[in-house]
Every structure is written in structure tokens, then in C-alpha cells.
Amino acid sequence: MKKKMSTKGMMILAVGIAMASCSKSDVFEQNQTNFSEQQKAEYVSNFVAKYGQPDANQSWDFAAAVPNASKTRAGETMVCDPSPNPMFFYEHITDDIIFPLRSEILRKINSAPEKKWNPYLKAELYPSAVHTKDKKLKFGLSVCYNSEVTNIVTGFKSYNNDWGYNLDKLADYAAGSVFSVGRNVDTRSLTTAENVYWAAYNYNYEWTWGFLWGEWQQAGMSEFKLEKYKEITLHGHTYWCFDCTGDGDYSNLICLAVDAETQAIQKRYFVEDLGSKDDFDFNDIVFDVIDDNGSQKCIIRAMGGTLDFTLNIGNTTWTKSVEGVKKDYKVGTMYNTQGTIEYDKVLAEFPVTGWNPETNNISVEVKSNVSENVIVKIPFPKKGEVPMILAFKTVTDWQTERESLPEGWWFTPIEISED
DSSP states (O other): OOOOOOHHHHHHHHHHHHHHHHHHHHHHHHHHHHHHHHHHHHHHHHHHHHHOOOOTTOOSBGGGOOOOGGGSOTTOSOEEEEEOOOTTHHHHIIIIIISSOHHHHHHHHHHSOOEEOOSSEEEEEEEEEEEESSOOEEEEEEEEETTEEEEEEEEEEEOTTEEEESOOHHHHHHTTOOOOOEEEEEOTTOOOTTTEEEEEEEEOTTSOOHHHHHHHHHHHGGGGBOOEEEEEEETTEEEEEEOSSSSSOTTSEEEEEEEEEEOOEEEEEEEOOSSSSSOOOOOSEEEEEEEETTEEEEEEEEBOOOSOEEEEETTEEEEIIIIIHHTTOOTTOOBSSSSSOOTTOOSEEEEEOSOOTTTTOEEEEEEOSSOTTOEEEEEOOOTTSOOSEEEEOTTOOOOOTTOOOOTTTTSOOOOOOOO
């Protein structure tokens, strides 16, 4: 005779099943974490045995490494030469900015989309006009490299809700204002994101002369780090517009930009996926990430691993067993790491958003060869850590299969002088 279970008994049984289920899940997650850490620990031990313990300040972003400026090859230092305003310049200012209605120019600036500022550029910049809503200010534009400030535009003055123009030097001097000449600037070789940035700034000219100005400049540039700008076209001429006060008004400083070229920000990442923990060929995944004026993309160049993986690049993911299979790639097959390697080969190319080249916000998730339910997460390494991901310039070639990076590979190479 079957006994009917009481409601209380059913409740106790349900709670017990739930607790057992939760306990089983917790144990699995703990075992997964333990296995992942064990894999990493074995890799770290083998790495240190082969190469030694990295220095605590060792960075693994070699795409950001710039040699000492005094010992670099020609063309690898910043160019910032005075470029006197050409004869046609004043006609541009008159026809493009002074003659039209100011309200029309402001509408054009306000309706233009914000563009991400690329610090790696070549251009002739001519300060053309300034504008402010409610203060007597001077505006400036500078490049900061290795804590040294190079002025591109300085001392450009505007009055209350008025405009100032770089039109007549004699009149400028008579009014007590010194306007900047043009500048021929080239910062494309300064690939160290940590050391170079531009600043578009303002200051009250009534109290920043002499020592105070120099003191403020050194201390205050980072507060005005240039992140965005706007570009407008007037009569076929390109003008770059900057917000120097931080209130979203991009009419503060307007510069004519001539022969402008920007350098795409790009890095090549080499990945070890822990499938084998003692070869250090760093070719299990090789991919480039490129930011061309805010438009970002990834190009996968090689897949030397046999494990399934997911790339996490900013806000974008790409998985070998999903997107890769759609392109007829097999998870267990290696691509472009054996025999004759094609270093310009494109295995996959896809758009990316949210990649930050300064922080290297990329990571890789790999399914273990012991159990595909075990996921090993590999972030970009911090300084001093044993690396499983490296960043290089996109001209760097990767190793063939089972060809480990040579001993001492990460130490600073001998610098080549201009002589």
C-alpha cells in the first residue's frame, strides 16, 4: 500500500533537491576555476623556467614602445615647425568666416557630428577664428609628449560672446593680442598612447602671464585632453573645430586644416591558448585591431591552436565554432602557422566597437582540451605578469608552429642612431 506524502514532506524534499542541485553547481564551478588556475600555474612555471621572471614594470604592449627620441631612426620624432600663413590665408578667413553670417557658421558646427580625435596625424594647421559665449578667454592647442608641451596654437583671444580672427597681424598687435602663425605638425610616429596626447584648452589671459602661465601649462594640460572635435567644410576648405571650455561649444577654436593625413591606430595581438603550455610560439591566435578615425575592425591573421575560442574585443565577440565555422573553418584545424606563412592573409575580418588601444581591453576565452565545459579566460596581462597575450606593431611577423620566441626576446633592442 502506497503512502501519500504529506505537503510538509514534499516541501522538505523540494528544498533538499534544490540544495543538492545548488551544491553540485557550486562544486562544478569551483572545480572549473581550480582547473583553469592549475593550467595557468603550469604555464607560468614553464615560462619562468625558460625566460626568467619578468620585471615588475615590464609592459607587454610593444606596439606602444617608442625608443629614446635622440636615438631613433629619421622620421620617428614629432615634427612641429612654424608655417607662416600663406598669402591666400586671409582671403579664406574673409570669404569663409568673416563674410558669412556667424549664425550660419554656428548652425553648421552644431549640426556636424562629433569625431573621435586621432593624435597620430600630419597636417598644416592655421588658427583662423575663436568664439566664446560669456568670458574673456584665450584658447590654445598643444601636443603633450613625454611630459613636454609643444604649442600648436597659443594666445588666441576672444571677447564676451564675440569672435576673434587671425586676419591682420598689425591690427592684432595694436589690440594687444598676438595670434599664432600656422604649424606644420606630424605626430604619426609617436605611437606610445601613454605618452602622447593633444590638449585643447582655455585660460583667463588676465592672470596667466609669465611664471603663472608656465606653471599652469605643465600642471593643467591633462585636464584638457582632446578626445573629440568637429570637421566642417566652408567653400571647399576643411576646418577643424575644437571645444576648449568643455561645454560642448566647438566654435571656441577653428583651424584651417591643409593636407591632413591621419595615422590609423593599430595593434597586432599574439595569443597562447594553453593548449600546449611549453612551446611559447604565441601563434595560437594572431589578430590585428585597427581604429581608423573611430571606425574599428579586427582582422584574424592566424589560428595555430586546436581549441575552440572566443575573442572579446571591446564590445565585440568572435567565436571559432560559430563565426569561424560559418566561414568553413574547423575548430581542431590550424591555419596559417605551418609551412609557408602568408603574413598578409585575412582569415576573417569584422567590425569592432569599444576597443581602447590605451587599455588593451581585449581578452580570450578558450575551451579546455580536457572538457569543453571548462573555460579558461585570458585577459591582456598587467605589467610584470607572465603574459599569454602580447601586443606588437602590425609589421611584426609571428612564429611558425612549435617555434618558441627566442630567449631575451622582450628586452629592449639596440637602438639605431641617425648616424
